[in-house]
Amino acid sequence: MEIRQLKTFMSIVKFGNFSQAAQFLGYTQSTATTHIQLLEKELNTVLFERFGHQLMLTGDGERLYDYAERITKLAEEAKNVLDDFSIPRGPIIIGMPESLCVYRLKDLLKEYAAVYPEVELKVKLGISSDFHNMLRKNMMDMAFFLEEKIQEPDLVSKLLWPEPVVLTASPNHAFSRFAGVQVSDLGGQTLIFPDSGSSYRTLLEESMEKAAVQPGNVLEICQIEVIKQFVMSNIGLTILPQAAVQNELTAGTLVALPWLGPEFQINAYLAYHKDKRLSSTIQAFSKLVQERLLK
Structure with missing residues (x-):
């Protein structure tokens, strides 16, 4: 039993004949007929009977119609939910050093939370070595780093700015x-x-x-x-x-102090694990970072 067969069945009931239902669905009449024949064969019953020129539902056809409505409605709801996956929602865990969180990223975090109210934003403060491990264990979605450079081959990183x-x-x-x-x-x-x-x-x-x-x-x-x-x-x-x-x-x-020693070359990076599936929630955060912090 396929969703398209049920939709064909419901359309035939709505229009009262095969030809109009087939035209509405973009099928040939023979395709619509085949859908009904396959349904009847699978269910071992007859769904329609004719009284002169009028097409009528059988008793089994009436019972199937109620189920077909519910099944197609649930299928449509499932499709809508998956289509709406493009809307950021659900949890996202971002790691960042305290200095970046408090002195660089407050406004960005505030804006992200306001623009995407269905996102559960969680910020973890810590140091780079902790973030490396948490990204590898999939305990964190993305992380900000303050490093000279990021060389780990399993991390995908974006240089944001030099941090004096x-x-x-x-x-x-x-x-x-x-x-x-x-x-x-x-x-x-x-x-x-x-x-x-x-x-x-x-x-x-x-x-x-x-x-x-x-x-x-x-x-x-x-x-x-x-x-x-x-x-x-x-x-x-x-x-x-x-x-x-x-x-x-x-x-x-x-x-x-006027430092005369070796130069401290520190950069800010945003990174995630190379195997991380980039959900719409993660992509939206990354996009906001680039729009607000890389001008």
Whole structure:
């Protein structure tokens, strides 16, 4: 029993004859006749009988008509649901570093949630190494990265923009009066870092290790706002994306030190796993990122 056969059957009932029903459906009359014959053979019954020139439903035909209406209606609803799959809906999980979420992407996330109210947007904060694993395990749909470059062959990545990174101090720190700060100057200093695994922290630590420079103390704090408060209190120095400290730099409560050491080349990327099925929800998010952030 096929949907098209049931539609032919219902059209014949509606028009009262085979020829008009066939014309309405775009079939030849012989095709419409074949549909009914196949139905009757499968159901082992007769669906129509003639009284003179009038075509009438048999008792089995009347019973089938009720089922045919329900079946074709359900089929149409299923088709509509699948057609509407182009409308973003359902959950999407996006990973991003705290600095990007708070200082770069708030407006974009707000707009996406407003434009696609049927999407359940979930944001996971973390570091790049965590995102790599979660994308590979399909625990996350897409992720933003702050890296020098992404080289993993199983990730499809889009370069978004270069992300400036600054070594930051209180205006009361002695370094704020230096004409330039070198790696060797960091020996014995208190450094305040975000979680281990952040690319900019790693770059600074690698440059210090290469120069055999040891800090005096290292404080690891997971929240950027707390880090900034510590630095403003002149407890130590930190390295952060410039976007995360721009308000404080403008207000003069923090200063960007003139760094003379190795250049920190950090870029923002949006990436997903190469085997990820790109639903309309994911595609809509990616499109919004490109429209709003790549102008």
